[in-house]
Amino acid sequence: MIEAKVKHVKPAVFYEEFFRKGTGQRNTHYCPGCGHGTAHKLVAEAVTDLGVQDRVVFCSSVGCSVFAYYYFDCCNIQCAHGRAPAVATGIRRVLRDAIIISYQGDGDLAAIGTGAIVHAANRGENITVFFVNNAIYGMTGGQMAPTTLVGQSTKTTPMKRSVESEGYPIGMAELLSSLKAPVFIERVSLGDIKRIFKARRVIRKAIENQVAGRGFSFVEILSPCPVNWKMGADNARRWLLENMEPVFPVQNFRDRADDSRPGRGNKVKEVSDEEYYDLFHIEEESSSCVMQTKHTVGTQSVKIAGFGGQGVLSAGVILAKAALYKGLNSTWLPSYGPEMRGGTANVGVIISSSKIGAPVVDRPDMLIAMNGPSLDAFEESVVKGGLIFVNKSLIKRKVAREDVRTVYVPATDIAKELGLVAAANVVILSIYALCSNVIDIDTLRKIIPEAIKKRNLISINLKAVEAGVSYYDKTRCEV
Amino acid sequence: MYGNEAVVYGALLGGATHFFGYPITPASEISHAAAIYFPQVGKTFLQAESEVEAVNMIYGASAAGARAITASSGPGISLMQEGLSYIACAELPCVIVDVQRAGPGLGNIWPEQGDYNAVVKGGGHGNYKNVVLTPYSAQEMCDFTYEAFEIADRYRIAVFILTDAYIGQMMEPVRLPRDIKRCKRKEWALYADEKSRRNLISTIYMNPQLLAAQNRKLQEKYKQVEEELCAYEEYRTEDAQFIFIAFGICARICYSAVEQLRREDVRIGLFRPKTLFPFPARRLSELGRSVDKMMVVELNNGQMADDIALSVNCEKPVMKYNWMGGIVPSVVEIVGLVKEDICD
Numbered sequence: 001m002i003e004a005k006v007k008h009v010k011p012a013v014f015y016e017e018f019f020r021k022g023t024g025q026r027n028t029h030y031c032p033g034c035g036h037g038t039a040h041k042l043v044a045e046a047v048t049d050l051g052v053q054d055r056v057v058f059c060s061s062v063g064c065s066v067f068a069y070y071y072f073d074c075c076n077i078q079c080a081h082g083r084a085p086a087v088a089t090g091i092r093r094v095l096r097d098a099i100i101i102s103y104q105g106d107g108d109l110a111a112i113g114t115g116a117i118v119h120a121a122n123r124g125e126n127i128t129v130f131f132v133n134n135a136i137y138g139m140t141g142g143q144m145a146p147t148t149l150v151g152q153s154t155k156t157t158p159m160k161r162s163v164e165s166e167g168y169p170i171g172m173a174e175l176l177s178s179l180k181a182p183v184f185i186e187r188v189s190l191g192d193i194k195r196i197f198k199a200r201r202v203i204r205k206a207i208e209n210q211v212a213g214r215g216f217s218f219v220e221i222l223s224p225c226p227v228n229w230k231m232g233a234d235n236a237r238r239w240l241l242e243n244m245e246p247v248f249p250v251q252n253f254r255d256r257a258d259d260s261r262p263g264r265g266n267k268v269k270e271v272s273d274e275e276y277y278d279l280f281h282i283e284e285e286s287s288s289c290v291m292q293t294k295h296t297v298g299t300q301s302v303k304i305a306g307f308g309g310q311g312v313l314s315a316g317v318i319l320a321k322a323a324l325y326k327g328l329n330s331t332w333l334p335s336y337g338p339e340m341r342g343g344t345a346n347v348g349v350i351i352s353s354s355k356i357g358a359p360v361v362d363r364p365d366m367l368i369a370m371n372g373p374s375l376d377a378f379e380e381s382v383v384k385g386g387l388i389f390v391n392k393s394l395i396k397r398k399v400a401r402e403d404v405r406t407v408y409v410p411a412t413d414i415a416k417e418l419g420l421v422a423a424a425n426v427v428i429l430s431i432y433a434l435c436s437n438v439i440d441i442d443t444l445r446k447i448i449p450e451a452i453k454k455r456n457l458i459s460i461n462l463k464a465v466e467a468g469v470s471y472y473d474k475t476r477c478e479v
Numbered sequence: 480m481y482g483n484e485a486v487v488y489g490a491l492l493g494g495a496t497h498f499f500g501y502p503i504t505p506a507s508e509i510s511h512a513a514a515i516y517f518p519q520v521g522k523t524f525l526q527a528e529s530e531v532e533a534v535n536m537i538y539g540a541s542a543a544g545a546r547a548i549t550a551s552s553g554p555g556i557s558l559m560q561e562g563l564s565y566i567a568c569a570e571l572p573c574v575i576v577d578v579q580r581a582g583p584g585l586g587n588i589w590p591e592q593g594d595y596n597a598v599v600k601g602g603g604h605g606n607y608k609n610v611v612l613t614p615y616s617a618q619e620m621c622d623f624t625y626e627a628f629e630i631a632d633r634y635r636i637a638v639f640i641l642t643d644a645y646i647g648q649m650m651e652p653v654r655l656p657r658d659i660k661r662c663k664r665k666e667w668a669l670y671a672d673e674k675s676r677r678n679l680i681s682t683i684y685m686n687p688q689l690l691a692a693q694n695r696k697l698q699e700k701y702k703q704v705e706e707e708l709c710a711y712e713e714y715r716t717e718d719a720q721f722i723f724i725a726f727g728i729c730a731r732i733c734y735s736a737v738e739q740l741r742r743e744d745v746r747i748g749l750f751r752p753k754t755l756f757p758f759p760a761r762r763l764s765e766l767g768r769s770v771d772k773m774m775v776v777e778l779n780n781g782q783m784a785d786d787i788a789l790s791v792n793c794e795k796p797v798m799k800y801n802w803m804g805g806i807v808p809s810v811v812e813i814v815g816l817v818k819e820d821i822c823d
Contacts, residue, residue, distance in 0.1 A: 057671050087535050090547070273659050276492065317650070324652050333649045357734035357738065357810070360645065
């Protein structure tokens with residue numbers, strides 16, 4: 001007869017006394033025969049053996065294992081139901097050297113947290129996830145889990161789980177195996193001693209992967225829940241072997257060293273104040289390019305409207321920036337959202353020598369109508385005595401109102417000759433600059449290179465300014 | 480620059496290290512700018528799979544000592560409320576920007592202020608509050624976000640930047656702060672090192688006595704916030720017979736309305752809260768004694784007006800001017816309404 005001596009050693013990662021637990025500081029809070037105690041010990045052993053205790057952040061989820069922080073002597077964080085992989089992601093992006101363990105149950109990971117686990121796995125976050133599958137909700141008292149077996153009776157499937165009503169149990173290891181990024185996926189079982197020893201090796205490997213920086217590792221642990229299964233510990237282990245394992249095959253699904261190493265994020269670097277200043281163009285106040293002498297214009301409200309793609313919004317930017325350059329205040333408020341991407345666009349610019357209140361242009365002093373629908377929409381809103389620029393290349397009708405001033409410019413035709421239809425607005429702005437006292441033509445010339453983001457379009461827009469000037473000289477359009 | 484863009488500048492200069500975003504109109508430009516600028520200064524931008532995960536990434540990053548921020552609009556803020564309740568209980572500092580759009584439901588993308596209650600009162604489950612700053616210009620979008628991180632760290636609290644679609648979408652000049660803040664080590668945070676090994680971030684207190692104590696601690700903190708953080712701005716209130724009370728885009732419109740009404744010899748002023756929690760109740764009570772009427776202009780169903788009626792022991796009438804659904808009143812419209820009401 002072989003004599004075996006079993007020596008129980010508490011891994012160093014476990015507290016000597018569970019001081020956080022309150023009463024019963026020597027025992028765990030888990031029920032007799034529960035798999036969590038075993039799983040905890042296997043995780044604790046791996047962490048101890050790998051010598052990474054000080055580097056561990058343990059993410060406990062909602063479920064029976066929410067109190068893991070009673071036992072693990074390491075950084076602990078308790079997460080909202082199902083969100084542990086997102087929390088782990090947040091931590092991963094801050095602490096590059098941490099060993100992050102997300103320990104979740106089946107209600108948590110496979111039901112409410114399905115989105116979080118799939119995307120953390122898909123990003124290949126360098127974390128280790130332990131998924132304890134006991135086919136039932138433990139902490140809430142024995143309700144159906146997504147992993148509950150067909151035919152299994154629970155508090156919420158008192159007539160037994162049926163495929164017709166609740167579908168099949170979900171295989172998370174299989175599901176995550178469809179993703180490219182994870183480096184290690186395996187399902188283990190706590191059904192007997194042999195299997196527990198196997199689980200121990202797998203759990204260690206899953207943490208080792210992270211220590212080596214390989215990427216996302218996932219271990220699904222089939223675990224007994226005798227109390228909620230309503231059976232003794234022995235029967236529970238038997239039930240696990242006979243009923244759960246056929247549905248959830250115990251096997252490795254993925255084991256590879258990953259070359260692409262996704263999920264590492266961008267590199268952290270220390271950035272000096274000067275680099276911030278350079279990047280954000282923060283300058284000393286004295287070197288501000290704004291003209292020091294302010295001139296008085298009162299408040300001018302401008303509406304520029306046309307098709308998307310006619311450069312309506314950027315014309316607004318040019319106007320607003322030109323006003324700032326003149327030492328005036330300005331605001332720029334566009335129409336935004338889906339209509340900007342095709343369809344009509346308009347922008348309201350307010351220029352003022354005093355502080356600007358409402359940035360919304362309801363009653364413009366000036367309207368630039370680039371197409372027919374814009375004139376139709378905004379003609380009525382222009383204030384009495386206001387000014388309307390009409391792009392007569394595209395608008396065949398005349399302005400109906402007689403109490404406003406009007407200027408007709410074949411802006412699109414002029415811009416077409418220059419080879420850029422979108423410069424039509426700048427042609428009109430240039431005429432506006434010549435015949436108003438709000439901005440002047442030299443300011444416009446100066447601002448265009450700053451205001452236009454696409455470098456290759458600057459020279460053609462400057463040409464559009466000159467084209468506007470010569471049109472104005474030629475026609476002396478009465479304003 | 481855009482108000483939305485100004486948030487990102489303010490955040491980075493205020494020491495932000497992590498941005499977890501999820502796109503939504505009209506807040507998307509904040510994510511766009513963060514995706515460009517955060518990596519350029521060695522900081523992290525990550526697009527989450529939903530606002531639920533975004534706020535939980537914030538929870539994790541903040542627990543690990545980072546200065547984390549996210550931005551969204553109404554529908555996304557609704558999804559974040561769970562995480563915000565956890566953040567409040569665990570006392571994790573963070574910054575959340577709500578560029579409000581019109582609701583309820585999917586609503587539309589035009590400005591509204593209907594998230595007031597959901598943001599100012601806490602919003603998720605349990606007895607908690609967020610600090611709520613409410614900018615009304617691109618400059619303040621930058622400045623308030625810049626300040627928000629310091630406030631968040633000082634009180635270990637979530638700080639909201641509650642703004643609206645127009646303030647976010649509007650471009651105005653912004654002067655950037657020159658003093659660049661840095662995130663410092665926090666003794667309570669998880670750094671995955673020997674020194675912080677016994678630190679625990681948790682929101683579960685099974686013992687009612689302990690949870691009661693945690694609740695009391697939070698309430699004490701909110702009281703302290705009320706005493707120390709309250710901010711507001713007044714315009715022409717010295718001799719005012721009437722005052723507008725408004726924030727965000729409405730404060731801009733009311734500013735113009737004051738200018739116009741003053742030209743017509745109506746003695747009206749503007750009171751603009753810069754913080755909604757803490758609510759500037761004390762000053763409003765004083766004003767409530769000296770003015771005849773208070774005109775509360777909001778793009779919602781009168782949510783702030785309710786707070787004013789509660790906090791100002793009001794013998795004077797609190798008039799509600801409300802627009803919903805993304806409709807923004809013009810200055811002319813408000814001036815007209817006020818003229819009718821002051822004749823009563």
